Amino acid sequence: MVIIKRKQLTWMEKAYLPEVIRGLRITLGKMFQKPSTRQYPEDPLITTEVTRGQPRLVVNEDSTIRCVSCGLCEIACPAYAITIDGQETDRMIEREPEKFEIDFLRCILCGFCEEACPKEAIMMSDELELADTSRQGLIYGLDKLKRPVSALKKRIAYINKINDRWRTSSST
Amino acid sequence: MTVLLATILKVVVIFGALISAAGISTLAERRVSAWIQHRIGPNRVGPFGVLQPLADGIKFIFKEEFVPEGANRWLFILAPALSAAAALMSVAVIPFGGLITEIDGTPILMSIADLDIGALWVVAIGGLGIYGVILGGWASNSKYSLFGGLRATAQMISYELSMILCILAVVAMSDTLNLREIVNLQDSADSRCFGFLPGWNIFYQPLAFVLFVICTFAETNRHPFDFAECESELVGGFHTEYSSMKFALFFIGEYCAMIVMSCMTVTLFLGGFSVPYWSEAPFLIGLASFLLKVTFFMFLFLWVRWSLPRFRYDQLMNLGWKVFLPLALVNILLTGLAVSL
Numbered sequence: 450m451v452i453i454k455r456k457q458l459t460w461m462e463k464a465y466l467p468e469v470i471r472g473l474r475i476t477l478g479k480m481f482q483k484p485s486t487r488q489y490p491e492d493p494l495i496t497t498e499v500t501r502g503q504p505r506l507v508v509n510e511d512s513t514i515r516c517v518s519c520g521l522c523e524i525a526c527p528a529y530a531i532t533i534d535g536q537e538t539d540r541m542i543e544r545e546p547e548k549f550e551i552d553f554l555r556c557i558l559c560g561f562c563e564e565a566c567p568k569e570a571i572m573m574s575d576e577l578e579l580a581d582t583s584r585q586g587l588i589y590g591l592d593k594l595k596r597p598v599s600a601l602k603k604r605i606a607y608i609n610k611i612n613d614r615w616r617t618s619s620s621t
Numbered sequence: 622m623t624v625l626l627a628t629i630l631k632v633v634v635i636f637g638a639l640i641s642a643a644g645i646s647t648l649a650e651r652r653v654s655a656w657i658q659h660r661i662g663p664n665r666v667g668p669f670g671v672l673q674p675l676a677d678g679i680k681f682i683f684k685e686e687f688v689p690e691g692a693n694r695w696l697f698i699l700a701p702a703l704s705a706a707a708a709l710m711s712v713a714v715i716p717f718g719g720l721i722t723e724i725d726g727t728p729i730l731m732s733i734a735d736l737d738i739g740a741l742w743v744v745a746i747g748g749l750g751i752y753g754v755i756l757g758g759w760a761s762n763s764k765y766s767l768f769g770g771l772r773a774t775a776q777m778i779s780y781e782l783s784m785i786l787c788i789l790a791v792v793a794m795s796d797t798l799n800l801r802e803i804v805n806l807q808d809s810a811d812s813r814c815f816g817f818l819p820g821w822n823i824f825y826q827p828l829a830f831v832l833f834v835i836c837t838f839a840e841t842n843r844h845p846f847d848f849a850e851c852e853s854e855l856v857g858g859f860h861t862e863y864s865s866m867k868f869a870l871f872f873i874g875e876y877c878a879m880i881v882m883s884c885m886t887v888t889l890f891l892g893g894f895s896v897p898y899w900s901e902a903p904f905l906i907g908l909a910s911f912l913l914k915v916t917f918f919m920f921l922f923l924w925v926r927w928s929l930p931r932f933r934y935d936q937l938m939n940l941g942w943k944v945f946l947p948l949a950l951v952n953i954l955l956t957g958l959a960v961s962l
Contacts, residue, residue: 466831469925469928469929472928472929473924473925473928475928476657476924476927476928477924479656479657479658479659480653480656480657482659483659484655484656484659484660484661485659485660486659486660486661488661
C-alpha cells in the first residue's frame with residue numbers, strides 16, 4: 450500500500466484567486482513567445498544530409514550518368530519499385546541504363562538501393578515533396594531522376610563517412 | 622419622423638455591430654487560444670484570417686439540418702432561436718455612448734432604448750436566455766443534452782442570485798436602475814473616489830466587482846464554469862444533437878451574451894462610456910473608451926478559458942451557495958448601511 454502525502458495548501462492557495470492570477474500571468478507570457486508552428490508551404494522543412502528523401506540518380510560533372518545498370522538496387526528493393534533496362538555504351542564503364550524507372554507509389558524510401566549500389570550512383574536526396582494528380586505521373590523515369598553530383602555532394606560524403614566506420618572497425 | 626428614422630438606424634447599427642462582434646469574437650477565441658498554446662491559429666482566409674467567421678458561416682449554412690429521432694421538433698427548433706434572441710435583446714438598454722446629436726430639440730442618445738429599468742431588463746432578458754439551453758437539452762432526446770441542460774439550470778439559479786445582489790449593491794448606491802444614469806453618476810466630478818480616482822463603482826464596490834465578473838463567467842457558461850457544454854464529460858452538453866445553422870445560433874447567442882455581460886460590467890463598475898477626468902469628452906471618444914473597456918473584458922473571457930481547467934460540479938455548487946451568496950449578502954448589507962448613514 451502506498452500512502453500519498455498530499456501537500457498542505459496554504460491559505461493563499463486555498464483562496465484560489467491569487468493562484469488564478471498567477472496562472473493568467475503565465476498564459477499571458479506565453480502569448481508573446483514565438484509560436485512553434487511552421488507555415489509549411491512558405492516555410493519549407495529543414496533538411497540535412499541525414500534526411501532520407503526520394504532516391505535520385507547521380508550525374509557526373511561531364512553529364513554522364515554514373516549508373517552501370519547492374520540491377521543490384523532492383524534486387525535490393527523490398528517494394529519492387531525499381532525497373533532497369535540496360536544498354537551498351539562506348540564509355541569506360543561499358544553499360545548504362547536505357548530505362549530507369551522508380552515507381553514512387555511503391556517506393557518506401559528505405560534507402561536499400563543506396564546501400565546496394567556499388568557505384569554511388571543512386572542516392573537518397575533531400576527531396577521530400579511527392580504529389581501528383583495521376584498514378585502515371587508518379588512513376589519517375591530517367592529524366593525526372595537525374596541530379597547533378599553537386600546537388601548530392603553532402604549525402605555522398607555522409608554515406609562515405611558511415612561506410613568508413615565499418616571499414617576501419619572490421620577485425621577480419 | 623426623423624427621430625423615428627434615427628431610432629431605426631440605431632437599432633440596425635447596434636444589432637449589426639453586435640452580431641459582427643460575435644463573429645469576430647469566434648475568430649479572436651481561436652487566435653487567442655492559438656497564441657496561448659504557441660500556435661498561430663487561422664490566418665489563411667483574408668488578411669490575418671479576418672474573413673474566417675464568414676467562411677465558417679457559409680459552411681454552417683451548407684451543413685445538413687438534422688433533427689434526431691424522438692426529439693420534440695418544435696422545441697428543438699425554438700431553443701437556439703430563443704438563446705440567440707434573448708442575448709440580442711438584452712443589448713437594447715446598454716448605453717454605448719453619450720449624446721450623438723439633437724434633432725428638433727430631441728436628444729439622440731447612443732442606446733436603442735433608454736429605459737428607466739435598464740438593469741432589471743438585462744437581468745430579466747438574460748435570464749430568459751437560459752431557456753434556450755434548457756429547452757435545447759430537453760428537446761434533443763439525448764441523455765448528454767439533458768444533463769447539460771439540467772446542469773445549466775442549477776448553475777444559472779445559483780449564480781444569478783449572487784449576480785443580481787452585486788447589481789443591487791450598485792443600484793442602491795446610485796439610487797436608480799437606469800444604466801445611463803448610473804454611468805453619469807460615475808462620471809460626475811463630486812463622485813471622485815478619495816478625491817482623485819475616477820468615480821467608478823469598482824473603487825466603491827471592489828468585492829461586488831470581483832463577484833460580478835466571476836458570476837458573468839458562470840452566467841454565460843464560460844470556462845471554468847461551462848457545465849452546460851462540458852466537452853470532456855457530456856460530449857457537447859445541450860448542443861450535442863444540434864447541427865448546421867441551429868448550432869451556429871447557439872454560438873452567436875453565447876458570444877452575444879458574453880459581449881452583453883462585458884458591457885454590463887463596464888457600465889456598472891468601470892464608468893461605461895465616460896472618460897476619466899474628461900467629463901465633456903466628445904461622442905466618438907466616449908464610444909471608443911467604452912469599446913476599449915469591453916474589449917478588455919472580452920479578452921479576459923478568452924484568456925481565462927485557455928488558462929483554467931473546469932471546476933468539478935459540486936465545487937461549482939459549493940462556490941455558488943457557500944461562498945458567493947454570503948459574500949454578496951454581506952456586501953449588500955454593508956452597502957445598505959453606508960447608503961443609509
